[in-house]
Amino acid sequence: MRRVALIGNYTPRKCGIATFTADIFGKLGEFHPEIAVDVYALDDPHQPMAYGGIAGTIVRNDPQSYAEVAQRINDSGVDAVWLQHEYGIFGGPDGEMVLDFVDRLAAPLILTPHTVLSEPSVRQRDILERLVARSSRIMVMSRHSRDLLVERYHAPPEILEVVPHGAPDRPFGRQDQFKAKLGLTGRTVLMTFGLLGPGKGLECVIEALPAIVSRHPEAVYRIVGATHPNLLAAEGEAYRERLAALADELGVADHVLWDNRFLETDELLDQLEACDIYITPYPNMQQSTSGTLSYAVSLGKAVVATPYLHARELLANGAGELVEPRSAKAIADAVNHLLEDPQRLLSLQRRAYARGRETIWPRFAAGAAALIEGAIVDPAAPAPVTRAPSLDAVLAMSDATGMLQHSIGIVPDRLHGYCLDDNVRALMLMNVAEGIEPRERQQWWQTYASFIQHAWNPEAKAFRNFMRFNRSWCEDVGSEDSNGRTLWALGQTVELAEDPSRAFWAGRWYDTALPHCTEFGSPRAIAFAMLGAAAMLRSTPGHGASRTFLGQGADFLHRLLDTSRRPDWAWFEAVLGYDNPRLSQALIEAGQVLGEARYTEAGLDSLAWIAGQQIAADGHFRPVGSETFGHRHANLPFDQQPLEAQAAIEAAAAAWRAGRDPKWQRHALAAWRWFFGANDRGVVLADLATGHCRDGINPRGVNENCGAESILAFQLSHYSLIGLLRGQQDDSSGERFVGDSQRIAEPAAHT
Secondary structure (H helix, E strand, O other): OEEEEEEEOOOOOOOHHHHHHHHHHHHHHHHOOOEEEEEEEEEOOOOOOOOOOOOEEEEOOOHHHHHHHHHHHHHHOOOEEEEEEOHHHOOOHHHOHHHHHHHOOOOOEEEEEOOOOOOOOHHHHHHHHHHHHHEEEEEEOOHHHHHHHHHHHOOOHHHEEEOOOOEOOOOOOOHHHHHHHHOOOOOEEEEEEOOEOHHHOHHHHHHHHHHHHOOOOOEEEEEEOOEOHHHHHHHOOHHHHHHHHHHHHOOOHHHEEEEOOOOOHHHHHHHHHOOOEEEEOOOOOOOOOOHHHHHHHHOOOEEEEOOOHHHHHHOOOOOOEEOOOOOHHHHHHHHHHHHOOHHHHHHHHHHHHHHHOOOEHHHHHHHHHHHHHHHOOOOOOOOOOOOOOOOHHHHHOEOOOOEEOOEEOOEEOHHHOEEHHHHHHHHHHHHHOOOOOHHHHHHHHHHHHHHHHHHEEOOOOEEOOEEOOOOOEOOOOOOHHHHHHHHHHHHHHHHHOOOHHHHHHHHHHHHHHHHHHOOOOOHHHHHHHHHHHHHHHHHOOOOHHHHHHHHHHHHHHHHHHHHHOEOOEOOOOOEOOOOOHHHHHHHHHHHHHHOOHHHHHHHHHHHHHHHHHOEOOOOOEOOOOHHHOOOEOOOOOOOEOHHHHHHHHHHHHHHHHHHOOHHHHHHHHHHHHHOEOOOOOOOEOEOOOOOOEOOEEEOOEEEOOOOHHHHHHHHHHHHHHHHHHHHHHOHHHOOOOOOOOOOOOOOOOOO
């Protein structure tokens, strides 16, 4: 069973999109019951509707309502979200509130843009371009809209599907039967249906009537449909009254029949069956969809239409008559020629009926089902656990200076040079990596250590971070985060180094850098440095400066958590950033090293909260996306980055060691499987054979670049997970804990 959230106007609201959304719901239920549909209707607080049997409503001009419904959809675990888009149905200028809504959705997005403008305003273009960029599949109802989306809105052709507007499947040629029901026996019936407004061109048909009825006095023109609600609110029935006055002035008032109602589909079809010629005189040539045109063609009606986009495509190859826009004479000539040549009229009706067989509801439903299936993510294959990734990717990104930070695809990008952060992580990897020859390990360990050493600025008493490819520094002092992460790597090296000379080197630089870290204000920088202090104390319990720093950092984080916590937000800050679980991990490790249960408990509680934020309804890992940054009390799903999976695994390992709760093993495994396709887009990021890892997941799929941060996050995640699983297997062996990413010589655990 597939499950889709369907967003749009919905019946009983009287508009074309509401009818179309209801048609999707109804026809999928009728022809593809294996697809369950949850409808979320856009509701106008000024014109509220009583909806039945839907999943929820979105108050169209309330930002909080969009956020709440997006979260409800994410929590429901739907396989895809299908959005009907029209600029006027969403809140904000040009309906821009839709953007924050789609930014919050985790499931693949299917987009149906009902208006694709060839000459949009700047804001209209920006809105549709952003919707296109978020979409996994886009359904349009005309080839012109497809081409326009590719040429002007940067839509990839491969995600576009043309699915013509659906239409009913009824027998051909029953005009007389339905004329009798309406009291129109013996009359020639022309008809236009839809919400009335100046944009429909009805004036032209009324102006054409004198020329038509003078030759065919039995002809009547039926105008069926209520006045558009917005027009009704602005000026009442003034527009309809102007049309009636025009008919009276031209002497054809007796030939114009009004039905001032919005008809339900079955009654509309009955009335359409009673007509001989259906007229759509729209003056707007950019109209890409007309549901009533699709209905008329499917019922085998002769159609006279202006050459707007949908009419040009649907009536091609003789399925209808196209006439000059805004020309009463052209309409009169076309109608008279058809009425005066019954064989031609019948042939046109038969061609229309044949064309309509291509758009009947079973075909539309099949196209919709295929569209949904194409967007849905397939279940991930089992993720390998015990096999170590190759170091080839790490070494390919490294040279005699250090590890380059960015790549284009898998090729290092020298333009952006190096950074301390990545060389620190690379040093940490050299401390734990398995299957590497001692001489090669020493070579690369020294390369990364040398970069760190050279990054120290003795005048500023801090490390620099960014270096150009020509080995010149971009700054005098790096970020607090980069300095804190460096202290962490130095502490880890002291703890894990098998060679005393490496431990001596790391300890010296650790002692040199620690005073600078005591001045940090960034919670993450403090957490990184705390992890280094905890590592130092596990190997050197008498290191007083580390004990003092760790205690002060734990107090700071503990107070921060107490201050920022609220019932629905058990976190250190009002915003989520990157490497989020490190804050909890630092408290857990501080509590374990210092013997302070309150720190451990606070760390475990906050980690449980952030872990819950990063697990989808079906149990797969969903890291906090970088688009979340700067949004208070929010969690946006994209862009997802490997750094978050690594942090989740390593924090889970710390939590498991603190309490042996098996839920942390499960959480770490979920984060590991994220690398191998158990994610919101079913994409595989990591390659064990080469050791590469792609840079993340965006709404449309994978970021193909393989930068240093991503590669190292994948590599270090492996050793942390293996350490956790081996630690669980060997829990009774009395083995000493040696850090998040320790080297362990025992055979890999079976999972």
